Amino acid sequence: MNYYAGIDLGGTFVKCGIIDEVGNILIKGKIPTGAGRPYAEIAADMARLVTDLAERAGISPADIKAAGVGSPGIADSKNGVIVYSCNLNWDKVPLSKEMQKHLGVPVFVTNDANAAALGESFAGAAKNYPSSIFITLGTGVGGGIILDGVLFEGNRSAGAEIGHMVIRAGGEKCACGRRGCFEAYASATALIRQTKRAMDKDRASQLWKICPNLEDVDGKTAFDGLRAGDKTAEKVVKNYISYLAEGIANLANIFRPNAVVLGGGVCAEGDTLLVPLRRKVNRLLYGGTKYAPVVLTVATLGNDAGLVGAARFAMQNC
C-alpha cells in the first residue's frame, strides 16, 4: 500500500495526517508551529512529525511515497517555494527542498485554502463531483478551484483569489485596497460589521438582548436574532445572503462547476443559510438550472480538509 503525508501548516499549529490512496486518515497529530523561528527548524519539526506518526501507525517510512504541505500565503507549487507568508514571516522559503532533505521523498507545497479545496474534492463534500469550487467564509473569503479533480492555481500559483473579485464596484473597502470585493461582503468579518451597523441604527432591536455588548457580536449574532423573530436581524441576514449569492453565482457562471462547497463558521447555520442561498444562487445562474445545475453544499471534512488535501496534492504530483 502507498501512503501520503499531508501537513496543514498554520500560524499556531502544524497538523499532520497520513492518508491512504483513497483518502482515509490512518493517523493524525499536531505540534506547535513556533512561528518566528528559522524556517529550517520548522521544516525539520514537520518532517519529524511525519516520521513519528508513521512509526506510531506501524507504517514503514518506505511506504510513504510523498508529502504535501498546505501553507498560508503565496505558495509557488511548481518550485516548492513559499513566496511570501505574513503569518510565518516567510519570504522565498524553499520549503520542498528543505523538507526533502529530512524525508527523502518528494515534498509538494500549495496554499492552505487550495489544499482544503482539494481535500473536500478528494474525500469530502465534493467527492462525487469532478469540478468544484470551495469557498471559506472566515476572517476573509478564501477558496480553491478544482477542475476535473485537479487544483487550478493560475500562473505561478497566484490565481484563485476568489475573495478579491469585486461584486460592488465603489462599495466597501477591502483589505486588498480595492472597493467592493466579495470578501468585503461575504466574510464573517463583513457579517459582523453589518450586524454592528444595524444594531447601531436600531437601539430597540432584540439583537441588543442577544448581545448587549457590541464588541461581542460574532457571525452567529444576526442568525440568532433572526430565529428570535427580530426584523433588523432578518434584514442583516437577508442582505448578507444576497451578496454571498452574487459572488457564488459569478463563480458558477464563470466556471460552471458541478458543485460549490462552503466552509467556515457561518455554515453551522445549516438550512437557515443554505435554503435561501440556494434559491438566490439558482435564480442568478446564467441560462437557469436545468441544463447544467450547480450543487450548493457545505464542507464535511472540517479541520481535516487541509491535511487531506495536502496529501492528495502530493499523491497527484509525485
Place this chain on the structure above:
Amino acid sequence: MNYYAGIDLGGTFVKCGIIDEVGNILIKGKIPTGAGRPYAEIAADMARLVTDLAERAGISPADIKAAGVGSPGIADSKNGVIVYSCNLNWDKVPLSKEMQKHLGVPVFVTNDANAAALGESFAGAAKNYPSSIFITLGTGVGGGIILDGVLFEGNRSAGAEIGHMVIRAGGEKCACGRRGCFEAYASATALIRQTKRAMDKDRASQLWKICPNLEDVDGKTAFDGLRAGDKTAEKVVKNYISYLAEGIANLANIFRPNAVVLGGGVCAEGDTLLVPLRRKVNRLLYGGTKYAPVVLTVATLGNDAGLVGAARFAMQNC
C-alpha cells in the same frame, strides 16, 4: 501534411478556412447561412464549403483530418450538439454527427466566442502565452478562457460566461435578468448608453457637434469627444474604462492568466483605451504586478479568430 477545417457559423454568413498545423490559413471562403432552413441543409452546405475550398487549394480531402465549428449559442462540445441557439433557431441539433455524414472525418463544435479565444491563443495575440482570457466588447461581453493552451468550457460547456459576472450588485439591468453584470457596463452597447445619458445631461457638450443625432451615437462617439477636448466625453470614457478594469481585474485575480486579450470595435481606440486601462487593471491586481504580471493586449486575428480557433479545436480533439 495534416490540415483542419475551421468554420465560423454566424446568423448571416458561414465562414470557413482550411489551416495547417501551425495555424496558417491556406484558403478561406464564405457562403450565406440561410438561417431558418432545416439544420440538415445548413450542415450539408457547410460540408460542401469545406470540400470546395479543399479542392480549390489543391488539398486532397484525405489530408483534412478533422473539422471544427464555432457556433452561436450553447454548444455541448462533448456530444457535438448545439443545445440552443436563438440566432439560428436551433434546439438540440446534433451538428457533429450531421456533418460527419458528409465529411467522413470527425467534426467538433464549440461556442463561437470560445472558438475566437482559442484562435487568438493558437495563432493571434496570445500566441506566446500558455493561459489567456479573451474578452470581446460588442453588443454584449463574450469571451473564452484558455488554460495551458486548451479551452476551458465548464460543465456541459456552460461556463465561461464572463459577461455575466456581476461587478456592481444592484446596478444596471442586464439582458440576462441580473443587475450589474460586467456586460451591462463594458459592452459597446453599455458605452453607447452611457454616452447618450451624458449628452442628455449636458446639452452644451461638444458631443452634440460630433453627433447631432442621439440615435447615431456609437462606441466611437465618446472617444471622439475626448480627443476633441470635451470634459463630458472624458468623463464617459473614464467611467467606462474604470468598469472595464474592474471586470478584467476580477478575471485576472481568479485565473491569473499570462494575458488578457481584448476584441471588438472599441479596441480600435488603441492606446487611448489601452494605456489608462492597463494602469487601472495593474492597480487592481491582487498582490500587485511584480510576482505574476498579466499582459493586457488587443486581438490580432480580427474576423479570422473564430475559424482559426474552430480548426484548432478540431486539431486538439481529433
